[in-house]
Amino acid sequence: MSISDEDLLAYADELLPADAAVQLEAQLRDDAALRERLQNLLDQRDSGAVSVGEIWRHERLSCPTRSELGLYLMQALERKRADYIAFHLKTVGCAYCEATFAELQAAVAELDDNPQDSRRREQLFASSAGLLKKDRSPDPQ
Ligand SMILES: [Zn+2]
Incomplete structure (x- = not known):
């Protein structure tokens, strides 16, 4: 598997799906050159020289978020957005x-x-919780 700069930065930003992140993490453990590449990318980005992360986000701009996918799975999204995700x-x-x-x-x-x-x-849909909580009465304290 060849790893792009975008993948490395997505990993650093925790934007990769969990199984892809686990795979990449294992490769980073075994591959010093890859670790160095990631470090260089992060340094460059931090210094503002390049913004590969921005490019990555731009390329994946049409991707729904993980919580949206969760809501889609639970059929809790508005129709238009659900149609878009089905298309995607x-x-x-x-x-x-x-x-x-x-x-x-x-x-x-x-x-x-x-x-x-x-x-x-x-817990699984913790990131969706804010959206779902609207329908729920607050915890009695
Ligand atoms: Zn996508």
């Missing part, structure tokens, strides 16, 4: 989002075996 996954076939979506699906499938375990579901 099925027609565009974005590998990044497919990986994230598959990961969320697997996690939810596991939860469906334990429907009483709503606490874990909340």
Whole structure:
């Protein structure tokens, strides 16, 4: 697997899907040259010389966020946005989002075996919590 600068920076910014991040992390552990490359990229970016992270974001600008994918999976998105994400996954076939979506699906499938375990579901979609909390009454204190 060849690793692009964008992948390295996405990893540093924690933008990679979890399994891709784990793979890259393993490669970084074994590959000093790769670590150096990542460090150089981060140095360059910090100094403002290049903004590869910005390029990465620009290229992936059309990607929904992880929490949006979670909401899409739970069919909690407004129709227009859900249609867009369906298009992005099925027609565009974005590998990044497919990986994230598959990961969320697997996690939810596991939860469906334990429907009483709503606490874990909340943790899984923690980043969606702000959006979902609107429908819920606040915790009594
Ligand atoms: Zn995408």
